[in-house]
Amino acid sequence: DTGVSQDPRHKITKRGQNVTFRCDPISEHNRLYWYRQTLGQGPEFLTYFQNEAQLEKSRLLSDRFSAERPKGSFSTLEIQRTEQGDSAMYLCASSRESGGGGETQYFGPGTRLLVL
Amino acid sequence: AQSVTQLGSHVSVSEGALVLLRCNYSSSVPPYLFWYVQYPNQGLQLLLKYTSAATLVKGINGFEAEFKKSETSFHLTKPSAHMSDAAEYFCAVSDNSGYSTLTFGKGTMLLVSP
Numbered sequence: 001d002t003g004v005s006q007d008p009r010h011k012i013t014k015r016g017q018n019v020t021f022r023c024d025p026i027s028e029h030n031r032l033y034w035y036r037q038t039l040g041q042g043p044e045f046l047t048y049f050q051n052e053a054q055l056e057k058s059r060l061l062s063d064r065f066s067a068e069r070p071k072g073s074f075s076t077l078e079i080q081r082t083e084q085g086d087s088a089m090y091l092c093a094s095s096r097e098s099g100g101g102g103e104t105q106y107f108g109p110g111t112r113l114l115v116l
Numbered sequence: 117a118q119s120v121t122q123l124g125s126h127v128s129v130s131e132g133a134l135v136l137l138r139c140n141y142s143s144s145v146p147p148y149l150f151w152y153v154q155y156p157n158q159g160l161q162l163l164l165k166y167t168s169a170a171t172l173v174k175g176i177n178g179f180e181a182e183f184k185k186s187e188t189s190f191h192l193t194k195p196s197a198h199m200s201d202a203a204e205y206f207c208a209v210s211d212n213s214g215y216s217t218l219t220f221g222k223g224t225m226l227l228v229s230p
Contacts, residue, residue, distance in 0.1 A: 040125075043218070045218065048217055056217065091159060102210065103216055104150075104162055107159035107161070108159050
């Protein structure tokens with residue numbers, strides 16, 4: 001498999017601008033996750049898709065954040081009216097549902113966002 | 117709610133020495149436990165995982181971890197450190213709710229000196 005890919009790898013934006021990130025999961029994986037990682041911290045869960053359905057959202061995901069997975073394949077994460085506190089690494093992961101949990105999540109390289 | 121505690125934000129060892137990275141978890145149900153490694157400016161790579169089979173789990177690159185329910189621990193070890201092991205290591209837990217979302221610890225940076 002080709003692995004999880006994310007685009008762009010780096011994004012610098014000014015406060016107040018909108019940004020959109022893309023994630024392409026491993027092709028046969030039906031589950032897709034977004035995490036956010038700030039400096040010195042572990043990744044924190046943002047949201048989860050099973051196929052095209054968004055089934056879970058963290059309280060971290062404010063109204064300025066929206067995620068889609070329109071055809072159950074790639075996913076986008078949009079941040080509107082960015083704030084400096086949004087600066088972080090945004091990680092995407094995918095997995096194949098195994099029933100009962102515990103399946104391995106495969107992570108992409110991440111998109112590093114800097115809001116000036 | 118689940119949580120993970122990793123003792124020590126930084127661990128320093130000499131090349132060839134034993135590596136021990138500590139992880140304690142809190143979960144109301146039998147957990148699934150994972151160790152991931154992250155190299156600078158890269159995503160996370162799975163080292164190993166515990167899914168209620170054998171309590172001693174062997175992973176890639178010579179790492180292994182032991183699940184101890186009585187101590188709620190899942191410490192990561194490697195008998196002999198290599199310079200290429202220098203990276204950040206994250207312990208994570210997920211439950212059997214079906215969604216498999218991961219809760220991560222804050223990570224431990226492993227420094228290996230010659």
